[in-house]
Amino acid sequence: MRVYSIPFSGGSMGKNQGCELGPAAILSQASEVSHLGKPLSIQNQTVNVFSSDFPATQLSILNTVQFPSVCLGGDHSITFSTFKAFATQHPEAALIVFDAHPDLMQEFDIPTHENYLRMLIADGCLLPERLVLIGTRAWDPEELRFVKEKGIKAYNADDVLANRDKIIHEVLHYVQNAPALFLSVDIDNLDPSLAPATGYPEEGGLKNADLFAFLEKLCALENYQGADIVEVNPQLDSQGKTAKLAAKIVGELAFTE
Ligand SMILES: [Mn+2]
Secondary structure, eight states: EEEEEEEGGGTTTTTTTTTTGGHHHHHHHHGGHHHHHHOOOEEEEOOOOOOOOOOHHHHHHHHHSSSEEEOOSSSSTHHHHHHHHHHHTTTTTTEEEEEEEEEOOOOOOSSSSTTTHHHHHTSSSSSSSGEEEEHHHHHHOOHHHHHHHTTTTEHHHHHHHHHHHHHHHHHHHHTTTTOOOEEEEEEBOTTTTTEEESSSSOOOOOOOHHHHHHHHHHSSSSTTEEEEEEEOOGGGOOTSHHHHHHHHHHHHHHOOO
16 A cells, blocks of 8 residues: 655644654554455555645645555645645545644645644635545634534534534445545544644544444445545654554555555
8 A cells, every 4th residue: 555654844833743643653553454355465565744835735735646545644735745746646635634623714925733634625625525534623613613614524522522423324334436635633532531642632532443344334325535644743653552553554455546
């Protein structure tokens, strides 16, 4: 399976410094992981990044990443480029984001891990009706207003904890006819008791079993063609617990050759 390491934390505005070490930490755990009962076989390529130069990093990601593949971040701003690369290869693609945060703040000049989704929509490569947020629980009023205005589907962590299987069914129905599907997993969608090593932990998150129940169904869809996993910070991961869990998620996101 093709895996791209994207060791970039420049979009976290200094707030998740250390997550550029995420790809190496996740890959170091990958030998323990299996996919559909087989050991995971990984062809890893590291994408050139430039720590304070977002446009150069964006161009590098766009020119390097091919699908189907899984990208390892890095902060969530990399999804501006990984999904843009995906949507260039698969127009009108759907995007499902597992994240405590909606990442829909006002646009700035550059995509950051707080606004990259808003910028993807402004850029025209993500249609609001092709976006689904899962596990959200830390809303800014501006983000709530924007989601309502654009009719974006969002399932808060509370809803998922109460009605998981019904929501999985709804989401599958909603995305299965899109031309292609990309999954973006911010590790902070999970409860901090399970995945503590991240820049913006939020209480009340999904349990491992909830996330894996979604991934098992979504990754079996024929249009599933790409994914990323972001915001794992090895500097906060004293026992490597979060990287190990992230590696297990990569095993779930893996593609069969
Ligand atoms: Mn987040």
